[in-house]
Amino acid sequence: MKYIFLYALLFNLSFTNAQEKILNLNKPEREVWFTDLGFGMFIHWSYDVTLGMVISHSMVGASEDYLNRYIQELPKYFNPENFNPEEWALIARRSGMKYVVFTTKHHNGFCMYDTQTTDYKVTNTPFRRDVTREILDAFRKQGLAIGIYYSPDDFYFLHQQGTLISRRRQEALASSNPELNAYVKKQMSELMTNYGKIDIVFLDGYEQFAKTELAKVCWEINPDVIVTRGAMETPEQYLPDQPLPSPWEACYTMGNQWQFRPTNEQYKSAYEIIRMLIQTRAQGGNLLLNVGPTAEGVISEEQRAILNEVALWMFINRESMENIEPWHIIREGETWLTKKKNENTVYAYLTGIEWPYGERKEFLLKSVKSTPRTKIMVLGHNGKVLEYQPEVDPAPIYTSSDLGLIISIIRGQRIYNDRKWPNPLVVKLENVVYRED
Numbered sequence: 001m002k003y004i005f006l007y008a009l010l011f012n013l014s015f016t017n018a019q020e021k022i023l024n025l026n027k028p029e030r031e032v033w034f035t036d037l038g039f040g041m042f043i044h045w046s047y048d049v050t051l052g053m054v055i056s057h058s059m060v061g062a063s064e065d066y067l068n069r070y071i072q073e074l075p076k077y078f079n080p081e082n083f084n085p086e087e088w089a090l091i092a093r094r095s096g097m098k099y100v101v102f103t104t105k106h107h108n109g110f111c112m113y114d115t116q117t118t119d120y121k122v123t124n125t126p127f128r129r130d131v132t133r134e135i136l137d138a139f140r141k142q143g144l145a146i147g148i149y150y151s152p153d154d155f156y157f158l159h160q161q162g163t164l165i166s167r168r169r170q171e172a173l174a175s176s177n178p179e180l181n182a183y184v185k186k187q188m189s190e191l192m193t194n195y196g197k198i199d200i201v202f203l204d205g206y207e208q209f210a211k212t213e214l215a216k217v218c219w220e221i222n223p224d225v226i227v228t229r230g231a232m233e234t235p236e237q238y239l240p241d242q243p244l245p246s247p248w249e250a251c252y253t254m255g256n257q258w259q260f261r262p263t264n265e266q267y268k269s270a271y272e273i274i275r276m277l278i279q280t281r282a283q284g285g286n287l288l289l290n291v292g293p294t295a296e297g298v299i300s301e302e303q304r305a306i307l308n309e310v311a312l313w314m315f316i317n318r319e320s321m322e323n324i325e326p327w328h329i330i331r332e333g334e335t336w337l338t339k340k341k342n343e344n345t346v347y348a349y350l351t352g353i354e355w356p357y358g359e360r361k362e363f364l365l366k367s368v369k370s371t372p373r374t375k376i377m378v379l380g381h382n383g384k385v386l387e388y389q390p391e392v393d394p395a396p397i398y399t400s401s402d403l404g405l406i407i408s409i410i411r412g413q414r415i416y417n418d419r420k421w422p423n424p425l426v427v428k429l430e431n432v433v434y435r436e437d
Contacts, residue, residue, distance in 0.1 A: 023212045024231040025219045026247075034200065034226045035247040037098035037145060038281055038321055042251055042290035043088070043135070044103050044258040046110055047078040047125060050295045055259040056108035059155040059165055067159060071120070075110070079126040080297025085138035088291075088299060093142045095307045096314030096321060100139045101147035101202050101228075101288060104132050104191055109156030113195070117186050120156050136195055147200030147228075148191055152184040152210035167206050174210035181213065188214045192221040202288075203230030228288075239276065243283040243326050250280050251288040254303055260292035267302050270309030274423055277310075277321070278349045282336040284326045309423070312415070316380035317426045320347040328434045329367040337367065344371075347379075348407070348427040355411045357419030358386055366404035369435035374398065379426045381413040396427070404435055 026034075046055050051074070059070060092100060105111050111121040113132035122131055136146050152174050155165045161179065166172045174181040192198055201218050203211040211230035218225050226247075228234055233248040240248075254273065255265040273289065280287040291303050299307075314321065320338065327337035327346055334352035339345065346368055355361065376396045377383055386392045394412040398405055407427060415421035 021212075022208065022231060023215060024227075025215070025223075026226050026231055027224065030224055030226050031247045034228075035284070035286060036323060038286055038324075039095075039097045039277060040099040040101060040145075040147065040249075040286060040288045041088075041092040041095075041097045042101050042149075042258075042288045043293065044106070044290055045131075045293050046103065046106050046108060046112060046259065047075045047122070048108070049259050049292070050074065050077040052260065052262045052295075054257060055103075056106045056155065059108055059159075060167060062165070067165075071156060071159070075120075075125045077126075078122070078295070080293070080295060083127075083129075083131065083134075083293075083297030085131075085135040086141070088135070088293070089138040089142040089144065091299060091304065091307055091311075092139065092144060095311040096318060097144065097289075099145035099147055099200060100135075101149050101200060102132060102135050103149040105150055105154075105187065107151045107153040107155055107205070109154035111187070113191065115187060115190055117183060117190070118156075132191075133195060140196070145199040146197065147202060148195075148198055149202040149204060150184075150188060150191060150214065151204040152180075152207070152214055153205040154180060154184065157183060173207045174213065175207060181210070184210065184214060185217055188217045189221065192218055192225075198222060198225055200226045200228060201230075202228045202234070234288075239279055240283065243330060244285065246284045247286065248284070249286040249288050250276075251290065252276060253290045253292075254306055255292075258290055258292060260294050260300060262294070265302075267306060270306045270313075271422055273306060273310055274313050275351050278336050278351065278424065281321055281324060282326060282330045282338050282349070313423050316413075316415075320349070320379060320426045320428070327367065332364075332366055335363060335365070337365075344431050344433060346429045346432050348429065349424050350427065351424045353424075354422075355425070357411055357414065357421075358389065358392070360408060360410045362406055362408045364401075364404050364406055365429075366437070367435055368405040368429060369433050370398060370400050370405055371431050371433060373431035375430040376407060376409075377428050378409050378412070379428055383412070386410065386412050387414055398429075405429075405432070 114130040324338040336349040386394045394410040397408040
């Protein structure tokens with residue numbers, strides 16, 4: 001393995017800024033595999049969900065009394081009697097997600113798996129079960145790729161060590177805390193060896209040094225593993241304006257908080273999330289969308305409703321999310337564009353439009369040129385029938401012009417009773433070529 005690391009150090013170092021270096025030993029073919037997954041489920045869950053607070057961060061700056069109660073008392077409330085990871089996995093698959101990333105240990109240091117390194121773990125709560133094992137097994141059964149989140153920041157370890165809990169102070173960093181460094185490497189080895197094949201690892205935490213050291217542990221154990229955060233760009237709660245060099249992964253909450261918050265939460269609409277997914281895929285990235293299970297172990301009704309709407313859109317438009325890459329022009333106005341890999345097929349995602357059922361609209365695509373073999377269709381609709389209106393021809397039409405390709409289509413599929421389904425149509429254009437200005 002030493003020659004692999006030497007090669008990477010010489011040829012595969014990228015820079016986020018002048019101070020930090022990111023080591024990337026992900027295999028190129030595995031990066032292609034990862035990018036083709038496209039859409040994943042992030043799961044933030046730790047025992048402080050029982051009070052609906054921010055995961056982990058309340059420990060920073062907390063009083064000694066608060067810390068003692070957080071560490072000693074709060075785990076005693078963790079007993080998610082309705083925990084059903086099989087249902088979570090089914091929701092993910094139905095939503096069109098291809099992988100999962102579960103928080104095995106967040107910054108608080110509490111292990112949501114049965115570690116041998118500490119008693120501060122889920123199997124010492126009233127629930128007693130190894131939730132990580134059950135979650136990963138459930139998602140494997142649904143055919144999803146398996147990912148784990150791990151943070152080398154460890155507030156509990158610092159507290160036990162007598163070190164002030166902080167994020168950026170030198171003594172709290174693994175690079176200057178040898179005991180913490182050795183401890184997190186043992187935990188990373190456990191996760192990579194005791195839970196079956198791990199496909200993806202998301203390494204969080206403040207310090208790049210710690211993430212790089214842990215990434216090396218992962219690659220040594222499984223050279224095929226993909227390390228996302230820690231080895232690639234992972235924008236959090238925002239999307240870049242332009243495509244990034246693949247692979248990259250955006251991670252987003254559905255509300256304002258990663259862990260479930262029972263009150264004072266504001267969720268994004270399903271339309272907003274669908275549009276984020278479209279934009280991310282048009283720019284060559286993956287979207288890792290977070291869910292926060294409740295203290296009872298279920299995905300809340302608000303989150304389920306959003307994912308159900310995403311699932312409906314994906315059911316109709318699934319092919320436009322698979323085996324795709326960015327088009328020459330990723331966006332024309334409110335229309336996003338992708339291309340099917342190894343084919344002359346373009347998908348146009350028509351966003352930002354209020355569009356009554358049965359109404360025909362025209363759009364100009366300046367970057368697309370037709371050929372004698374061009375075909376056009378609206379995904380999900382046959383273009384032959386408009387319900388209750390036999391006199392209407394709903395066939396999609398295209399016309400070539402000096403400005404580009406004009407497409408004329410009807411919203412002709414009845415998705416809701418009131419015919420007011422608000423989500424984007426996707427137009428499939430086969431046998432087309434790039435039109436340069």
